[in-house]
Structures are given as structure tokens and as C-alpha cells.
Amino acid sequence: MKSWRNRVEISYGALGHNVRAVQAAVTPRRLFAVVKADAYGLGVERCARIYIEAGAAGVAVATVGEAQRVAAAVPGARIMLLGSPLPDEREAVVAGGFEVWVSSREEILDFAHLGHPQRPARLHLAIDTGMGRSGCGPDEAVALGRLIRSQAGSELVGIATHYPEALDPIGSLAQEAIFEAILEGLQPIDQEVLIHRANSEGSILRPPGPCNAVRVGLLLTGVESAEVAGVRLRPAIRWVSAISLVKKLPAGHSVSYNRTYRLTRDSVVALVPVGYADGYPFQCSNRGAQVLVGGRRCNILGRVTMDYVIIDVTDLPRSPVAGDPVVLLGDQGADAITVTELADWAGSIPYDILCGFRGRCEILGVA
Known part of the structure; x- marks a missing residue:
């Protein structure tokens, strides 16, 4: 399977x-x-x-x-x-x-x-x-x-x-x-x-x-x-993954390729197995892009890589563990990452984001 x-x-x-x-x-x-x-x-x-x-x-x-x-x-x-x-x-x-x-x-x-x-x-x-x-x-x-x-x-x-x-x-x-x-x-x-x-x-x-x-x-x-000129619409898309690894890194440690980001404090970081090979935009590297973990926003640190993004989970009220859900697009709890938001981080447009889903993404219909 x-x-x-x-x-x-x-x-x-x-x-x-x-x-x-x-x-x-x-x-x-x-x-x-x-x-x-x-x-x-x-x-x-x-x-x-x-x-x-x-x-x-x-x-x-x-x-x-x-x-x-x-x-x-x-x-x-x-x-x-x-x-x-x-x-x-x-x-x-x-x-x-x-x-x-x-x-x-x-x-x-x-x-x-x-x-x-x-x-x-x-x-x-x-x-x-x-x-x-x-x-x-x-x-x-x-x-x-x-x-x-x-x-x-x-x-x-x-x-x-x-x-x-x-x-x-x-x-x-x-x-x-x-x-x-x-x-x-x-x-x-x-x-x-x-x-x-x-x-x-x-x-x-x-x-x-x-x-x-x-x-x-x-x-x-x-x-x-959710409402365009009085027309109430429902979001139809969620893009989800999960944490694969949680680890601690000291202040000053570099994160991801080319050392474009260094931690300013002792931090807890998590790996999420999604990258530009899946359609997550490389252009979101060091642009303030975020994901949702437990309904809270977590920053993506450093460069987006082919297979992973690295996120900062230091401030979450509960220390996450491998397998915890991560929302890249869509809602979790009371918050949501919109396609327009992700497109802005990437310096692109919503059409480009949606057309970018790659073969490693499962496309799953839900009710």
C-alpha cells in the first residue's frame, strides 16, 4: 500500500x-x-x-x-x-x-x-x-x-x-x-x-x-x-501533513541549507515531510511563512528543502511529538492558513499554489 x-x-x-x-x-x-x-x-x-x-x-x-x-x-x-x-x-x-x-x-x-x-x-x-x-x-x-x-x-x-x-x-x-x-x-x-x-x-x-x-x-x-460581494463561500481545500521528528537546537545554530537562518534562542524545532517536490513553494524560504500545529501558528525556519520544512515549535503550550498533524493550508482549531496567504509568502498568486500540488500529495475527497 x-x-x-x-x-x-x-x-x-x-x-x-x-x-x-x-x-x-x-x-x-x-x-x-x-x-x-x-x-x-x-x-x-x-x-x-x-x-x-x-x-x-x-x-x-x-x-x-x-x-x-x-x-x-x-x-x-x-x-x-x-x-x-x-x-x-x-x-x-x-x-x-x-x-x-x-x-x-x-x-x-x-x-x-x-x-x-x-x-x-x-x-x-x-x-x-x-x-x-x-x-x-x-x-x-x-x-x-x-x-x-x-x-x-x-x-x-x-x-x-x-x-x-x-x-x-x-x-x-x-x-x-x-x-x-x-x-x-x-x-x-x-x-x-x-x-x-x-x-x-x-x-x-x-x-x-x-x-x-x-x-x-x-x-x-x-x-x-468567506464572503465575496454577499456570496457566502466555503473553503474546499485543506493541505495537511504531520511532524516526523522533534529536536532541540541551541541559540546560534543554523537551520536548513546555506545557513540562511540562525536561531536567536535555544529552540525546539520539528521536521515536516513536505517540500518543494510536493509543491510547497521554495519561494517561501525565509519569508515568514507559517503552518498550524495544534491550532497555533508556527514559523518555517530557513530554506524550504526538497523533502522537508523545519518549523519552530518552541512556544507551543504542549511539546509536540512525531505524528502530530500539521496544516499547511486550511483550518485547524480557530485559525486558518489561506491560499491567498501562502501565495503572498511565495510572492505568487493562488492559481500558482493550487496548480503546484505534485505527485507525492495524496488528493483525497471528503464530505
């Missing part, structure tokens, strides 16, 4: 609650749950199934492989591919019945050639209103939308754009104006065509305008604050 030194616990109940809470907040818009990057490290099959069962209209992925995994796990699910697949992947997109963003005349014509009237390629016209990534230029959007409609082998099922920073009111307002002008140029638009521009933050904090769908990913994991 495989032995796990640390595990990521995923609350299926919290994921389902968060879908229902966000869907209630954005109704009548339809919610598409973003499960790219293996559902941000949580498992694309299990998360897609939970989200669809909780009421999501469909899911959005980044790769053809992810789309195929979802299709196998949740037959009949509506699956949207964000961005541009490689040319040799396009046939699999059409064969799988997946919806896909297109940004160019070349893509549209190739997909239309691969489709046919009985099973057309299902295309979302992607418009670059400020992200500088996927999407056609605003000046060509209306012509490309009409091109999709004119092809027997393609169907316009969506019109999309993306906020680079939804919390920037001036930039977002300018993007919305560009997008809405293009929509006017494409009228009449069938009411079944998805019109969508909002990600997690935008879905809650930006006005819906003419949109009838949203794309929500990180928000569903509950890693943000």
Missing part, C-alpha cells in the same frame, strides 16, 4: 455549495465551471462531475486532453475549450462535440471544413478587447462572426472576451463598451448563443450587461474570502 507523507483534502460538499451559491448570485446567467489545469490541481474528472451535478450549465477547459477526460467522466456534459487548440487537434475537437474559441479566419475555415451540417463545429467567437492573448481584433470581429454563420460546417454558439483585471473599473468599462458595440454589429443574435466575458471576479463584481453566461473557476474552490 502506498504511503503518503502529505495529502490535499477536497470537500465535495463545499464545492457543490459554492456552485449553488455563485449560480444563485449570477442568475439568470448560466454558470460554466472552469476546470482547466486539472481543475486547479483538484482533479478534473471529480470536479467536473460535482459542478455539473450542482447545477453548472457546463465546464470550460484549456486542452483537448482535459475535454476528453471530462467527456469520459461526465457523458453529455457541455464542454468549452478556452483558447486555440493546435491545428492537429482540431479534428478531435469537432469529433468530440466540444465547443471552442476561435480568433482568426484560418481557424474558422478549418473548423468549418472539419464539420458538416449534421454535426457542425461549435464555435465561440473570441474577441481581444484588452487581454492581448486569444481573440481577434475588435475591427475584424463582426466580419468573422458573419463568416462563422455563413459556413455550413460551423455554428456560432458563443461570443466571448476576457478581463485581464476585472477589478480595474476604468479598463473594464472600456472593454465592455468595445464588446457591446461588436454585439450590436452582430445583431440579430439568437438567444441561445452564449455571450460571456466574466471570470470569477468579474462574474460577481462587474455588471452583467448583455451577457447570459459566466466562466467561474477559482471562486468555486472557496480560496477567496
Whole structure:
């Protein structure tokens, strides 16, 4: 039997609650749950199934492989591919019945050639209103939308754009104006065509305008604050390990590689068998990062190593022993380490932390 030194616990109940809470907040818009990057490290099959069962209209992925995994796990699910697949992947997109963003005349014509009237390629016209990534230029959007409609082998099922920073009111307002002008140029638009521009933050904090769908990913994991604009979310992720060794070290002793940290007092330290090989960020070295032991915060000392972190347990009211639980993310007692907090220590973002879980982490579903 495989032995796990640390595990990521995923609350299926919290994921389902968060879908229902966000869907209630954005109704009548339809919610598409973003499960790219293996559902941000949580498992694309299990998360897609939970989200669809909780009421999501469909899911959005980044790769053809992810789309195929979802299709196998949740037959009949509506699956949207964000961005541009490689040319040799396009046939699999059409064969799988997946919806896909297109940004160019070349893509549209190739997909239309691969489709046919009985099973057309299902295309979302992607418009670059400020992200500088996927999407056609605003000046060509209306012509490309009409091109999709004119092809027997393609169907316009969506019109999309993306906020680079939804919390920037001036930039977002300018993007919305560009997008809405293009929509006017494409009228009449069938009411079944998805019109969508909002990600997690935008879905809650930006006005819906003419949109009838949203794309929500990180928000569903509950890693943000417990309440976002009145939407009450539940944290769905805990990352836990355990103490493997407790020892005493004298004042002045160095801790971890390169002697970047020296103790200023006689100390009790503990080894926790998690390191950057498990996804705990090396960038947290000497950055004030903390873990929870017995519901109390303990500092990580010195550098994060490949297999271990060393923590200061001197001030705990009870001397810990090997086997005592350690929480890297999530709650223990009355306190909690949030993903945003860990990302700040690492100088990164929550997405990067969640996508960093490695093969030595057990991913475990809990109620």
C-alpha cells in the first residue's frame, strides 16, 4: 500500500455549495465551471462531475486532453475549450462535440471544413478587447462572426472576451463598451448563443450587461474570502501533513541549507515531510511563512528543502511529538492558513499554489 507523507483534502460538499451559491448570485446567467489545469490541481474528472451535478450549465477547459477526460467522466456534459487548440487537434475537437474559441479566419475555415451540417463545429467567437492573448481584433470581429454563420460546417454558439483585471473599473468599462458595440454589429443574435466575458471576479463584481453566461473557476474552490460581494463561500481545500521528528537546537545554530537562518534562542524545532517536490513553494524560504500545529501558528525556519520544512515549535503550550498533524493550508482549531496567504509568502498568486500540488500529495475527497 502506498504511503503518503502529505495529502490535499477536497470537500465535495463545499464545492457543490459554492456552485449553488455563485449560480444563485449570477442568475439568470448560466454558470460554466472552469476546470482547466486539472481543475486547479483538484482533479478534473471529480470536479467536473460535482459542478455539473450542482447545477453548472457546463465546464470550460484549456486542452483537448482535459475535454476528453471530462467527456469520459461526465457523458453529455457541455464542454468549452478556452483558447486555440493546435491545428492537429482540431479534428478531435469537432469529433468530440466540444465547443471552442476561435480568433482568426484560418481557424474558422478549418473548423468549418472539419464539420458538416449534421454535426457542425461549435464555435465561440473570441474577441481581444484588452487581454492581448486569444481573440481577434475588435475591427475584424463582426466580419468573422458573419463568416462563422455563413459556413455550413460551423455554428456560432458563443461570443466571448476576457478581463485581464476585472477589478480595474476604468479598463473594464472600456472593454465592455468595445464588446457591446461588436454585439450590436452582430445583431440579430439568437438567444441561445452564449455571450460571456466574466471570470470569477468579474462574474460577481462587474455588471452583467448583455451577457447570459459566466466562466467561474477559482471562486468555486472557496480560496477567496468567506464572503465575496454577499456570496457566502466555503473553503474546499485543506493541505495537511504531520511532524516526523522533534529536536532541540541551541541559540546560534543554523537551520536548513546555506545557513540562511540562525536561531536567536535555544529552540525546539520539528521536521515536516513536505517540500518543494510536493509543491510547497521554495519561494517561501525565509519569508515568514507559517503552518498550524495544534491550532497555533508556527514559523518555517530557513530554506524550504526538497523533502522537508523545519518549523519552530518552541512556544507551543504542549511539546509536540512525531505524528502530530500539521496544516499547511486550511483550518485547524480557530485559525486558518489561506491560499491567498501562502501565495503572498511565495510572492505568487493562488492559481500558482493550487496548480503546484505534485505527485507525492495524496488528493483525497471528503464530505
